[in-house]
Amino acid sequence: MTTFHSTSSAANLSRSDRERVCVIGAGSSGITAAKVLHERGLGFDCFELSDRVGGNWVWGNSNGVSATYKSLHINTSRSRMEFSDFPMPEALPNFARHDQIAAYFDAYVDHFGFRDKITFNTGVEQVHPLPRGGFEVRLNSGETRFYGSVMVANGHHWDPRMPEPAFPGAETFTGEQMHSHDYKDEQQLVGKRVVVLGMGNSAMDISTDASYHAAETYLSHRRGVHIIPKYVFGKPYDEIAGNEKIPSWVRWPVARLLMRAATGPMSRYGLQEPDHKFAQAHPTMSSRVLDRLAHGAVVPKPNIQRFDGDDVVFADGSRVAADLVVYCTGYKISFPFFDRDFLDPGGDNEVRLYKRMFHPTVPGLFFIGLVQPLGAIMPISERQSELAADHLQGRYALPEPAEMDAEIDRHRKAVAKRYVTSKRHTIQVDFDDYMRVLRSEREAGARRVTAAQANSHRVAA
Numbered sequence: 001m002t003t004f005h006s007t008s009s010a011a012n013l014s015r016s017d018r019e020r021v022c023v024i025g026a027g028s029s030g031i032t033a034a035k036v037l038h039e040r041g042l043g044f045d046c047f048e049l050s051d052r053v054g055g056n057w058v059w060g061n062s063n064g065v066s067a068t069y070k071s072l073h074i075n076t077s078r079s080r081m082e083f084s085d086f087p088m089p090e091a092l093p094n095f096a097r098h099d100q101i102a103a104y105f106d107a108y109v110d111h112f113g114f115r116d117k118i119t120f121n122t123g124v125e126q127v128h129p130l131p132r133g134g135f136e137v138r139l140n141s142g143e144t145r146f147y148g149s150v151m152v153a154n155g156h157h158w159d160p161r162m163p164e165p166a167f168p169g170a171e172t173f174t175g176e177q178m179h180s181h182d183y184k185d186e187q188q189l190v191g192k193r194v195v196v197l198g199m200g201n202s203a204m205d206i207s208t209d210a211s212y213h214a215a216e217t218y219l220s221h222r223r224g225v226h227i228i229p230k231y232v233f234g235k236p237y238d239e240i241a242g243n244e245k246i247p248s249w250v251r252w253p254v255a256r257l258l259m260r261a262a263t264g265p266m267s268r269y270g271l272q273e274p275d276h277k278f279a280q281a282h283p284t285m286s287s288r289v290l291d292r293l294a295h296g297a298v299v300p301k302p303n304i305q306r307f308d309g310d311d312v313v314f315a316d317g318s319r320v321a322a323d324l325v326v327y328c329t330g331y332k333i334s335f336p337f338f339d340r341d342f343l344d345p346g347g348d349n350e351v352r353l354y355k356r357m358f359h360p361t362v363p364g365l366f367f368i369g370l371v372q373p374l375g376a377i378m379p380i381s382e383r384q385s386e387l388a389a390d391h392l393q394g395r396y397a398l399p400e401p402a403e404m405d406a407e408i409d410r411h412r413k414a415v416a417k418r419y420v421t422s423k424r425h426t427i428q429v430d431f432d433d434y435m436r437v438l439r440s441e442r443e444a445g446a447r448r449v450t451a452a453q454a455n456s457h458r459v460a461a
């Protein structure tokens with residue numbers, strides 16, 4: 001990673017600039033960061049492209065980048081996704097719909113009273129770390145401001161990843177091709193012969209929608225996954241052994257047995273058997289797709305091999321005529337406001353961050369919610385925001401750069417060992433384990449503060 005040097009002449013920030021934080025985005029992670037800063041009495045501005053909070057969860061969001069579709073229901077249960085100090089209303093279903101979640105986020109902002117700190121309809125266009133510390137931030141209004149710290153919460157499910165390279169014949173395929181990000185409602189599927197590609201949660205939802213509205217639905221996949229039903233033995237699946245006190249070596253073997261009992265092998269549904277164990281991939285959750293496969297309303301197919309006129313040809317040589325191919329092939333991590341030679345996850349989705357949130361060489365640059373958990377992101381963003389705020393208030397100290405680098409390397413090795421090799425897993429974390437890591441890191445950082453204070457007293461004496 002290269003170190004960026006700003007061209008700005010504003011090398012020194014005023015004291016009030018230095019104490020101020022810029023929060024990028026008012027989605028689920030941005031509002032969490034803003035709420036913590038607000039409660040701690042720290043000065044900040046939060047910038048949001050849209051005219052409202054909620055980011056990805058706002059269907060038809062005016063920011064133009066929400067991935068939400070009309071039928072979307074979250075796949076983490078109410079008790080596991082709610083903020084620690086703001087319970088989700090009990091009247092909500094266990095797996096809430098997008099508009100219920102967006103309303104919950106709206107209510108959170110009003111409950112804690114920081115809406116006036118969010119500047120709506122305003123994008124952050126550029127962030128330059130300054131050589132002597134702090135950041136120059138340019139807004140799409142043309143205004144430039146200076147901040148001591150930046151909390152990046154721009155999300156990582158908005159920049160579509162198309163198959164790379166494109167399948168042979170894609171340029172002459174006579175049907176329509178689109179990414180799941182452009183799927184908004186069932187009208188786009190009505191009466192069509194649809195091929196859905198992928199085995200993540202977008203593919204499950206869209207193939208299920210298609211099975212009710214399209215003429216034919218095919219689910220094409222290059223790798224099998226363990227599809228998890230939303231309820232297992234009458235309980236939301238994520239409540240079973242979901243507790244940060246339970247280590248993952250206990251949690252996952254138990255979960256594996258339960259899931260195996262609940263669904264049986266994936267080949268019974270005509271799908272490929274996974275080449276990995278349960279919890280070695282980002283979880284794919286859907287009770288409904290299993291039914292639709294069992295009903296023959298969704299027809300499983302191997303990966304797309306090529307296109308031929310209006311035919312989609314699959315890896316096993318079978319072919320179907322199709323009107324629409326929906327690529328549910330995931331997302332790129334993108335920071336359009338950073339110079340590429342400063343920070344660019346590129347096509348590989350790789351970002352080197354200490355404890356998945358601290359830039360190791362640029363003080364004051366924090367990333368909130370830049371993880372893909374086996375679980376919900378909101379409680380994680382909350383804990384990350386508390387840690388960043390502790391750091392800003394001098395209650396949490398980072399270790400030396402070499403130690404941060406070593407931790408990042410260790411983490412990358414562990415991710416490579418634990419998860420299936422895929423660009424979708426570069427920022428994967430195990431929810432309960434990571435929550436525990438953040439808790440113990442908070443304590444470790446507090447001890448570093450005490451040690452540094454003791455040291456400086458010794459030097460002064």
Ligand SMILES: NC(=O)C1=CN([C@@H]2O[C@H](COP(=O)(O)OP(=O)(O)OC[C@H]3O[C@@H](n4cnc5c(N)ncnc54)[C@H](OP(=O)(O)O)[C@@H]3O)[C@@H](O)[C@H]2O)C=CC1
Binds near residue numbers: 074201
């Ligand atoms: N209901 C909900 O709450 C929903 C949540 N989500 C979340 O949004 C995020 C994004 O999900 P999603 O959009 O499904 O994307 P994912 O990244 O999770 O999944 C992408 C899928 O596409 C496959 N793929 C990628 N590239 C290719 C290729 N070139 N050829 C063939 N297959 C390919 C991947 O296979 P491989 O594994 O081999 O790389 C994987 O099966 C996830 O965190 C998900 O949980 C999404 C939809 C609904």
